[in-house]
Amino acid sequence: MIFYGKKIPLFFSLLIWFILWELIGQAEYSIIIPPVSRVILAGFTILPTDKFAAAASISLRSFALGMALAIVIGLPLGILMARVENLGKVLGLWVNIFISAPISALVPILMSVIGIGESTVVVTVFLFAVFVIILDTQVGIKQADKSLVEMALSFGARRGQIYTKVLLLSALPEILAGLRLGAIRGVKGVVIGQLLIAILGVGELFEFYSRNFLMEEFWAVVIVVFLFAFAISEVISFFERRVEYYASAR
């Protein structure tokens, strides 16, 4: 961020918001906006509790399982859709519908089918994440340089080598972008799934705190979830930046 010709770390943008938040909170306009300082304090009291640890671990597990499913299914499907033209056309329509569809609206239906439990949350995470992973993988593989494939073939590459040594590496920037967006949507999936079910993980915490107007604790959990999503996205971004040089050179 450049401000009056001076470089300011992005961190300051957060700081300004926090100051504003603190002022509004101190002015006690509304019960739902407590001062940020008290939120942070609440955060430090909640974090070490068993209740939070239990909620976090069950949420993390749902997230990890849902994401793993989304990757295991999304990557191969995206590759197939890029390589088999008819499959790409038929499934592409559905992927595009689902990527913009309000998946949250499906969660109650999932509940009635799968039951009110962890598996519903896992499926929610999966549905939130999988479509963007499919789409980005498909685009990446499709855009892979045709002449690189031809080159590999001319040097005697076997079928598998075309994938491992050319196509996947060539599509890596798009695949990583898909994973990052998928992970961010996956975090949303955990929270929305658990909120709608309301008896599990951080969703239960949100439900409990907001019903009892424990806004400080409520916001503290919001910040923790946000930081988690941000951290995952940053980790994947780190790898994206490492491959960026060849994405731009293609």
Next chain:
Amino acid sequence: MLVEPIVEMRNVAKTYDSGVEALREITLALPRGELSTFLGPSGCGKTTLLKIIAGLISPSDGEVWVKGNKVSGPGPERAFVFQDFALLPWASVLRNVAFGLELRGVPKDKREEIARKYITEVGLSSFESRYPHQLSGGMKQRVGLARALAIDADIVLMDEPFSSVDEQTRRKFQEELLDLLKINQKTVIFVTHSIEEAAYLSDQIVLLSQRPGSVSRIIRPNIERGASADEIRRDKGYLDAVDEIWKILRDYV
């Protein structure tokens, strides 16, 4: 013909699925150890013909024989140099040059040793760890050439290798190419649309007609190869060949 043919084409034809007839009735023998050029108007199917020899495109009719074996796909006795270089953007020069060997499962130490030798031969020894986007067009094509030489194929197929390279680099490159091929005793099949390039480099020039491409004439320029590059460009045999090609090609333009 003085030398035995290493590549033979018998009645090769290619019609694409779209109905475009690219090549018709090509029957041709290319001698071992020589540099043969396919030259013709754009769209005459010369690249298609080269890729058929490479085994990258299958002919819709006819047969291609390389070293006495019928071609059904790419093979280790043929190496391809691409017009657009086709370098892996995520791999260093060293890995790119070693890529053909990597695909064959040659151990890392061994293949890098071989790659280094050819990187030196094409004059890029200080650029081993660079990446393709850090190289100029001419340097990229040197990498492409080193990669083709590294697998030690008998036949090097070159598809307009200098078309994306500026004129000065092109001339220097052509001279070096001739030296390199002499040292490595390769048979080269070269596609170009430059009459001067064809006349300068070739032992044998195959002139192709307009689409559908067929062999319209075979010219063997009478050039004293021992002479320097500048002498060759003033050589009577060279100038005659350029004239003769132009007279034929003019009708197609």
